[in-house]
Amino acid sequence: xxxxxxxxxxxxxxxxxxxxxxxxxxxxxxxxxxxxxxxxxxxxxxxxxxxxxxxxxxxxxxxxxxxxxxxxxxxxxxxxxxxxxxxxxxxxxxxxxxxxxxxxxxxxxxxxxxxxxxxxxxxxxxxxxxxxxxxxxxxxxxxxxxxxxxxxxxxxxxxxxxxxxxxxxxxxxxxxxxxxxxxxxxxxxxxxxxxxxxxxxxxxxxxxxxxxxxxxxxxxxxxxxxxxxxxxxxxxxxxxxxxxxxxxxxxxxxxxxxxxxxxxxxxxxxxxxxxxxxxxxxxxxxxxxxxxxxxxxxxxxxxxxxxxxxxxxxxxxxxxxxxxxxxxxxxxxxxxxxxxxxxxxxxxxxxxxxxxxxxxxxxxxxxxxxxxxxxxxxxxxxxxxxxxxxxxxxxxxxxxxxxx
Amino acid sequence: xxxxxxxxxxxxxxxxxxxxxxxxxxxxxxxxxxxxxxxxxxxxxxxxxxxxxxxxxxxxxxxxxxxxxxxxxxxxxxxxxxxxxxxxxxxxxxxxxxxxxxxxxxxxxxxxxxxxxxxxxxxxxxxxxxxxxxxxxxxxxxxxxxxxxxxxxxxxxxxxxxxxxxxxxxxxxxxxxxxxxxxxxxxxxxxxxxxxxxxxxxxxxxxxxxxxxxxxxxxxxxxxxxxxxxxxxxxxxxxxxxxxxxxxxxxxxxxxxxxxxxxxxxxxxxxxxxxxxxxxxxxxxxxxxxxxxxxxxxxxxxxxxxxxxxxxxxxxxxxxxxxxxxxxxxxxxxxxxxxxxxxxxxxxxxxxxxxxxxxxxxxxxxxxxxxxxxxxxxxxxxxxxxxxxxxxxxxxxxxxxxxx
Numbered sequence: 001x002x003x004x005x006x007x008x009x010x011x012x013x014x015x016x017x018x019x020x021x022x023x024x025x026x027x028x029x030x031x032x033x034x035x036x037x038x039x040x041x042x043x044x045x046x047x048x049x050x051x052x053x054x055x056x057x058x059x060x061x062x063x064x065x066x067x068x069x070x071x072x073x074x075x076x077x078x079x080x081x082x083x084x085x086x087x088x089x090x091x092x093x094x095x096x097x098x099x100x101x102x103x104x105x106x107x108x109x110x111x112x113x114x115x116x117x118x119x120x121x122x123x124x125x126x127x128x129x130x131x132x133x134x135x136x137x138x139x140x141x142x143x144x145x146x147x148x149x150x151x152x153x154x155x156x157x158x159x160x161x162x163x164x165x166x167x168x169x170x171x172x173x174x175x176x177x178x179x180x181x182x183x184x185x186x187x188x189x190x191x192x193x194x195x196x197x198x199x200x201x202x203x204x205x206x207x208x209x210x211x212x213x214x215x216x217x218x219x220x221x222x223x224x225x226x227x228x229x230x231x232x233x234x235x236x237x238x239x240x241x242x243x244x245x246x247x248x249x250x251x252x253x254x255x256x257x258x259x260x261x262x263x264x265x266x267x268x269x270x271x272x273x274x275x276x277x278x279x280x281x282x283x284x285x286x287x288x289x290x291x292x293x294x295x296x297x298x299x300x301x302x303x304x305x306x307x308x309x310x311x312x313x314x315x316x317x318x319x320x321x322x323x324x325x326x327x328x329x330x331x332x333x334x335x336x337x338x339x340x341x342x343x344x345x346x347x348x349x350x351x352x353x354x355x356x357x358x359x360x361x362x363x364x365x366x367x368x369x370x371x372x373x374x375x376x377x378x379x380x381x382x383x384x385x386x387x388x389x390x391x392x393x394x395x396x397x398x399x400x401x402x403x404x
Numbered sequence: 405x406x407x408x409x410x411x412x413x414x415x416x417x418x419x420x421x422x423x424x425x426x427x428x429x430x431x432x433x434x435x436x437x438x439x440x441x442x443x444x445x446x447x448x449x450x451x452x453x454x455x456x457x458x459x460x461x462x463x464x465x466x467x468x469x470x471x472x473x474x475x476x477x478x479x480x481x482x483x484x485x486x487x488x489x490x491x492x493x494x495x496x497x498x499x500x501x502x503x504x505x506x507x508x509x510x511x512x513x514x515x516x517x518x519x520x521x522x523x524x525x526x527x528x529x530x531x532x533x534x535x536x537x538x539x540x541x542x543x544x545x546x547x548x549x550x551x552x553x554x555x556x557x558x559x560x561x562x563x564x565x566x567x568x569x570x571x572x573x574x575x576x577x578x579x580x581x582x583x584x585x586x587x588x589x590x591x592x593x594x595x596x597x598x599x600x601x602x603x604x605x606x607x608x609x610x611x612x613x614x615x616x617x618x619x620x621x622x623x624x625x626x627x628x629x630x631x632x633x634x635x636x637x638x639x640x641x642x643x644x645x646x647x648x649x650x651x652x653x654x655x656x657x658x659x660x661x662x663x664x665x666x667x668x669x670x671x672x673x674x675x676x677x678x679x680x681x682x683x684x685x686x687x688x689x690x691x692x693x694x695x696x697x698x699x700x701x702x703x704x705x706x707x708x709x710x711x712x713x714x715x716x717x718x719x720x721x722x723x724x725x726x727x728x729x730x731x732x733x734x735x736x737x738x739x740x741x742x743x744x745x746x747x748x749x750x751x752x753x754x755x756x757x758x759x760x761x762x763x764x765x766x767x768x769x770x771x772x773x774x775x776x777x778x779x780x781x782x783x784x785x786x787x788x789x790x791x792x793x794x795x796x797x798x799x800x801x802x803x804x805x806x807x808x
Contacts, residue, residue, distance in 0.1 A: 050727075051724050051728030051734060051739075078721075116722075118757045224725075225725055303795070307803035311804025320630070321520070321630055324456075329454060350521025391707070391800070396795070396800060399708060
């Protein structure tokens, strides 16, 4: 995204510095600051993992009243499984941010990502936050988006502009995360900022729905992390009539938020560690959306299916097998399976054994960088989709030795 | 198991032949026959996958009355997703078996394993069953155990002998399966034969409990297949007083059955495709056994944990993270984690960052062919274990291109 340097969200300033949290000797930025300039409506969604990192616990309390001044972020260290000292460190980061940028500590949230179980080097963090405060600027979004990364192959950011009433507003977002990405929320840090004016209650409700409809529909390897957080700030500089419902301007901003989060979520899957194929698992003809989701997720997380995607092997038996393990009642005789437009299974019956050339056509689809597996259950009208990626040697390579 | 050729279960005869179901040109045996010589008490447990292969559907009906004459098995073709023709083929196999060995078709069960979605070559199957019938002999157990294999690296069989009253009895079992092995039942075919006399109701109850306590506690990759079946025949030639309860002789045979199935289950995990490490996930201090099992299973099936096992990387953060995703309430401050006797996490706090040498000791444990990951939840007294294996390059290699 070459134009990222030009992204400005009126009212917001960003900063990033190399504080030395990531491996020493590198000059990679690892402390980042988002400052709304004042206490503004804000919402957040956090990991459902029962082991929650210190910054998640601190931020959850801070955002409860529906307003925040900003968020201080570090990459390279998750501040998770760090006990009471970790909580103190997370709180200290918000104090340093308030001192460096403005407001008081209780108006700041905090987010961390990186290695688990290692105490933060607080001297360097404190120094970095101080320098970031001095560097805050309206054009700092690109640097911010870069500083939050860990094993990502590149910056993941997107924007939407829209007109609310007669006001032109912008919604900008960035995310990080590769590996450990799954429902219930893509394991990731995400930061969204808009200059639209919104009521805190609407913001909270809408962010929760948007995360559920987008991030919770992607998976890389089924594990959600201790640190997942999505923050949304609505600064209000656009001076539109504050949005309080899904009618009119609310509908437009809601749609933009869904689109933006969907775009960011797909960036996460595409960047799944070592992934070569973005595979949409679409389950149709289910009795309920919940059933469709369960079946889709089971396929999306099956190592046997994911290695078949890697090998471009149209082994549809594995897909049916995974579907059968979802705990959803199936009528095998009604199942139909497509890879894009190639029909492989009809009424539960495999066609590859009798149709010469069919397997080659399916293999060709599976060689594409992105395609859809559609499983029709034939028992209802509900459907759901989950995006996943293949699992190959690079995934093993990256994860067998992540820390060395 | 060199002595397998000497295994005799009084009253039973076995046979195996190369019928040409597996890739042509090979002389690998692929049709096998187990004949109890008469209608005898028998029980079976089948896959919980909602997509059930034709032989499973036929056998389930046949065993319902609690007695069977024998079972006809083929490897190389699963006869799954083969529609009405597949059901007719499975039924035909039992007719051929009855003709070849004795009894009538309704007294026979059938089991198949191999590729999904391809019609059975019934001419060759019929011919093979006929030849197997002529070859039935008391010493055929080793050949039978060999003929049921597919991608297994070798025969998996075990026996127990015990005294019931004054009668010496034997329990012999064999199994197959590598890959697609998971609760709710290790994806596998298993055949057990004893000359003990047992009531059908006791046999059914006891087999179900034994499978739940053994096979359902192992996992390779989380998918159960369309064909999983465990059969247990009690021929009665030992002429002990028929077992009807868990008291006395019943307790002894029950224990032997649990032990034997546990031994076979571990053989399955050790032979997980490409596996180098047999890892026992033991969760203690849980509020309930169900909670402990859920947490253990989540760790055992996490690709991030399994690649760390492969890389011998004591990345305990991933284990805590997977535990946190199990949907079981955790108190992070009470968690303790051991690798064998090496304590890595105490009261939720990682120790590797502060104890030099600790990581090297943990790495040494993870280099062993077998070790235990023990996660203590600190909220109760219940516990559970699941055995799993690592996930490495060989798994990807074998599964990305299974069929070529």
